[in-house]
Amino acid sequence: xxxxxxxxxxxxxxxxxxxxxxxxxxxxxxxxxxxxxxxxxxxxxxxxxxxxxxxxxxxxxxxxxxxxxxxxxxxxxxxxxxxxxxxxxxxxxxxxxxxxxxxxxxxxxxxxxxxxxxxxxxxxxxxxxxxxxxxxxxxxxxxxxxxxxxxxxxxxxxxxxxxxxxxxxxxxxxxxxxxxxxxxxxxxxxxxxxxxxxxxxxxxxxxxxxxxxxxxxxxxxxxxxxxxxxxxxxxxxxxxxxxxxxxxxxxxxxxxxxxxxxxxxxxxxxxxxxxxxxxxxxxxxxxxxxxxxxxxxxxxxxxxxxxxxxxxxxxxxxxxxxxxxxxxxxxxxxxxxxxxxxxxxxxxxxxxxxxxxxxxxxxxxxxxxxxxxxxxxxxxxxxxxxxxxxxxxxxxxxxxxxxxxxxxxxxxxxxxxxxxxxxxxxx
Amino acid sequence: xxxxxxxxxxxxxxxxxxxxxxxxxxxxxxxxxxxxxxxxxxxxxxxxxxxxxxxxxxxxxxxxxxxxxxxxxxxxxxxxxxxxxxxxxxxxxxxxxxxxxxxxxxxxxxxxxxxxxxxxxxxxxxxxxxxxxxxxxxxxxxxxxxxxxxxxxxxxxxxxxxxxxxxxxxxxxxxxxxxxxxxxxxxxxxxxxxxxxxxxxxxxxxxxxxxxxxxxxxxxxxxxxxxxxxxxxxxxxxxxxxxxxxxxxxxxxxxxxxxxxxxxxxxxxxxxxxxxxxxxxxxxxxxxxxxxxxxxxxxxxxxxxxxxxxxxxxxxxxxxxxxxxxxxxxxxxxxxxxxxxxxxxxxxxxxxxxxxxxxxxxxxxxxxxxxxxxxxxxxxxxxxxxxxxxxxxxxxxxxxxxxxxxxxxxxxxxxxxxxxxxxxxxx
Numbered sequence: 001x002x003x004x005x006x007x008x009x010x011x012x013x014x015x016x017x018x019x020x021x022x023x024x025x026x027x028x029x030x031x032x033x034x035x036x037x038x039x040x041x042x043x044x045x046x047x048x049x050x051x052x053x054x055x056x057x058x059x060x061x062x063x064x065x066x067x068x069x070x071x072x073x074x075x076x077x078x079x080x081x082x083x084x085x086x087x088x089x090x091x092x093x094x095x096x097x098x099x100x101x102x103x104x105x106x107x108x109x110x111x112x113x114x115x116x117x118x119x120x121x122x123x124x125x126x127x128x129x130x131x132x133x134x135x136x137x138x139x140x141x142x143x144x145x146x147x148x149x150x151x152x153x154x155x156x157x158x159x160x161x162x163x164x165x166x167x168x169x170x171x172x173x174x175x176x177x178x179x180x181x182x183x184x185x186x187x188x189x190x191x192x193x194x195x196x197x198x199x200x201x202x203x204x205x206x207x208x209x210x211x212x213x214x215x216x217x218x219x220x221x222x223x224x225x226x227x228x229x230x231x232x233x234x235x236x237x238x239x240x241x242x243x244x245x246x247x248x249x250x251x252x253x254x255x256x257x258x259x260x261x262x263x264x265x266x267x268x269x270x271x272x273x274x275x276x277x278x279x280x281x282x283x284x285x286x287x288x289x290x291x292x293x294x295x296x297x298x299x300x301x302x303x304x305x306x307x308x309x310x311x312x313x314x315x316x317x318x319x320x321x322x323x324x325x326x327x328x329x330x331x332x333x334x335x336x337x338x339x340x341x342x343x344x345x346x347x348x349x350x351x352x353x354x355x356x357x358x359x360x361x362x363x364x365x366x367x368x369x370x371x372x373x374x375x376x377x378x379x380x381x382x383x384x385x386x387x388x389x390x391x392x393x394x395x396x397x398x399x400x401x402x403x404x405x406x407x408x409x410x411x412x413x414x415x416x417x418x419x420x421x422x423x424x425x426x427x
Numbered sequence: 428x429x430x431x432x433x434x435x436x437x438x439x440x441x442x443x444x445x446x447x448x449x450x451x452x453x454x455x456x457x458x459x460x461x462x463x464x465x466x467x468x469x470x471x472x473x474x475x476x477x478x479x480x481x482x483x484x485x486x487x488x489x490x491x492x493x494x495x496x497x498x499x500x501x502x503x504x505x506x507x508x509x510x511x512x513x514x515x516x517x518x519x520x521x522x523x524x525x526x527x528x529x530x531x532x533x534x535x536x537x538x539x540x541x542x543x544x545x546x547x548x549x550x551x552x553x554x555x556x557x558x559x560x561x562x563x564x565x566x567x568x569x570x571x572x573x574x575x576x577x578x579x580x581x582x583x584x585x586x587x588x589x590x591x592x593x594x595x596x597x598x599x600x601x602x603x604x605x606x607x608x609x610x611x612x613x614x615x616x617x618x619x620x621x622x623x624x625x626x627x628x629x630x631x632x633x634x635x636x637x638x639x640x641x642x643x644x645x646x647x648x649x650x651x652x653x654x655x656x657x658x659x660x661x662x663x664x665x666x667x668x669x670x671x672x673x674x675x676x677x678x679x680x681x682x683x684x685x686x687x688x689x690x691x692x693x694x695x696x697x698x699x700x701x702x703x704x705x706x707x708x709x710x711x712x713x714x715x716x717x718x719x720x721x722x723x724x725x726x727x728x729x730x731x732x733x734x735x736x737x738x739x740x741x742x743x744x745x746x747x748x749x750x751x752x753x754x755x756x757x758x759x760x761x762x763x764x765x766x767x768x769x770x771x772x773x774x775x776x777x778x779x780x781x782x783x784x785x786x787x788x789x790x791x792x793x794x795x796x797x798x799x800x801x802x803x804x805x806x807x808x809x810x811x812x813x814x815x816x817x818x819x820x821x822x823x824x825x826x827x828x829x830x831x832x833x834x835x836x837x838x839x840x841x842x843x844x845x846x847x848x849x850x851x852x853x854x
Binding site: 160174196199256260424 | 612675687
């Protein structure tokens with residue numbers, strides 16, 4: 001089925017500001033709460049949110065095989081379960097409906113009034129119920145930087161890294177959408193030179209610049225997903241700030257991996273941008289040397305050219321751009337990650353989320369964490385307001401942005417923005 | 428409110444075989460499917476399963492504040508959310524209803540027919556939708572054995588182990604109830620003396636003898652649960668076989684912990700035995716030296732005397748008892764685990780599951796995994812049929828049993844039994 005929603009010449013009758021991440025060629029999916037306390041599935045064009053539940057009730061999805069309440073739900077899980085063909089049919093229908101030359105909805109004022117919302121009048125919620133969250137570690141630059149700092153500068157990459165898309169399980173219960181503030185965690189740390197740990201607020205709270213992909217039901221238990229089929233099971237992507245407490249991580253992570261240093265919060269951008277929308281921005285990934293084992297070998301373009309930016313905004317001061325990276329640097333592709341994840345028969349369900357791992361580029365200003373940007377706190381970052389940052393301060397807001405851009409089209413994610421509050425005080 | 432369901436002198440009008448794990452003092456909770464394809468919440472007395480959905484429809488829970496369809500659901504999550512007071516009211520009501528001296532249901536043949544099922548006529552399902560699954564590593568004997576084999580025999584315990592109830596996140600999507608077979612996983616391993624990994628069936632599939640506890644909603648994000656309150660948030664326990672592929676684990680686990688070596692399957696016993704039912708079997712846990720940090724300090728009895736057994740049953744042969752352990756050996760208590768888990772503000776929800784980690788006792792016949800019982804395959808176990816086992820063979824069934832016993836009472840878990848099938852073949 002042609003992906004007609006991607007036609008770069010199409011314009012919408014909804015106003016789209018210049019350089020918007022959300023032209024009519026994007027059509028991402030999300031879940032929002034209206035002022036009338038209605039939760040609905042929706043999409044976004046320009047700065048307008050569109051209530052797809054209302055659209056469905058008004059008959060605008062007629063002819064597409066959907067359950068009656070498909071878009072009147074509080075998660076996208078069921079829609080994602082319906083599979084790639086349905087995602088494309090719905091996206092194409094929305095493209096046609098909001099096409100500048102289509103009067104059907106455009107000229108129906110009553111319908112427009114119940115379907116179209118100003119972004120300021122809605123609250124974005126988590127788009128999916130995330131059953132399982134996996135975080136990979138697939139940036140060679142990041143793994144190398146961490147290895148240099150914490151292990152052996154001469155042998156920074158561990159022996160398995162070039163063979164395995166290394167990953168581990170994260171915590172679903174603390175994944176929150178953009179806008180929800182996060183508390184500085186308490187935890188155990190081992191002071192330098194001491195033998196006994198102390199308990200208190202983490203002193204080294206960091207962001208990790210990541211993206212994540214959302215899957216559909218991929219397999220039954222025991223079954224694997226071949227690498228050349230893996231992309232069929234990826235619905236779309238979001239931006240992910242994988243909050244980290246470096247001092248807690250250092251003390252706890254051997255031998256079973258990071259735990260409390262990571263699971264206090266992970267923030268995601270609320271609009272899932274579909275793989276269909278990102279299709280024009282496919283590029284070839286880095287050369288993989290040594291050649292991966294056959295089950296991970298793939299040909300063609302499986303990386304995506306997504307510009308990424310991180311800003312830190314102190315309280316009552318303007319934001320400072322602290323990192324510019326790109327998703328195309330990732331060594332392991334999303335299809336390799338999903339194939340590896342299911343290679344042992346691990347079941348993957350609709351709404352599962354898989355993070356990329358910190359996305360660091362090759363240059364010092366493209367690193368994806370404060371740990372790397374300040375090299376463990378040795379080289380503080382100068383902020384626009386004159387202050388310095390080694391890690392994140394209380395009441396700083398960390399903002400991540402992501403967008404694809406070519407000569408005719410910009411497709412973006414918007415942002416994931418979250419403020420670090422001081423340690424939680426029990427009322 | 429008195430826990431009258433625990434009265435050891437009470438007898439039921441339902442027949443309870445001698446040495447049953449399920450006398451009227453147990454009253455565990457589970458979810459089952461009837462031959463009529465109805466899914467319901469239920470309990471078990473002797474070898475009878477009791478349909479609590481039907482009981483509720485017939486008015487037997489009147490006077491207890493429950494939503495109308497509380498027990499006509501396919502998971503216990505909502506019931507668990509209702510909290511400790513409700514759990515106790517319902518358990519007390521069931522104890523009274525099935526008391527040998529209570530004619531109300533006993534003498535109502537029509538009601539009995541729709542409420543009571545033979546175990547052979549139902550299928551046990553997963554009792555909860557597990558949002559997040561955490562696995563701890565809280566047996567000192569197990570951590571020491573693993574440290575001796577894989578790291579430094581002189582410094583077997585890692586420096587953080589005596590300070591932190593070490594844990595990591597597991598995968599919810601592959602947790603299955605007793606009776607569901609499991610496939611031998613495929614995966615990457617590094618052959619001895621080689622530099623490059625190979626991909627194929629794991630050669631070292633192992634069980635891990637564990638228990639797990641199920642939580643209720645404990646906190647909002649940011650909030651911690653003090654150690655002296657933690658027990659209020661623990662609903663009950665199950666047996667857990669945390670299937671493991673040792674050769675895959677060895678190659679993948681540094682630095683982020685076990686991943687595909689564990690997430691192909693975890694099997695649990697289907698009846699959740701409540702903490703109320705286990706109350707008579709509280710004992711003091713091992714002395715903790717050094718004293719934990721203040722947030723983990725607790726007085727009194729927080730361990731439980733639960734006998735544990737593991738059997739391996741080859742195809743067409745009788746089972747062999749390969750390990751006898753006890754939950755009371757655990758160094759860290761469940762309340763310390765839950766308190767540590769929430770000490771950074773990590774949100775814990777109704778239906779979350781937390782595994783103990785492998786429960787090894789102090790003697791060689793009480794180790795909780797084949798890895799330890801055969802000391803890495805060096806000392807194979809003799810089976811009753813004359814064969815030997817270093818690890819688990821295809822078509823072996825691993826059976827774990829657990830029960831508490833004192834002079835007047837036996838409260839048990841039944842079993843978690845699962846067969847290891849050969850590697851999955853795609854149809």
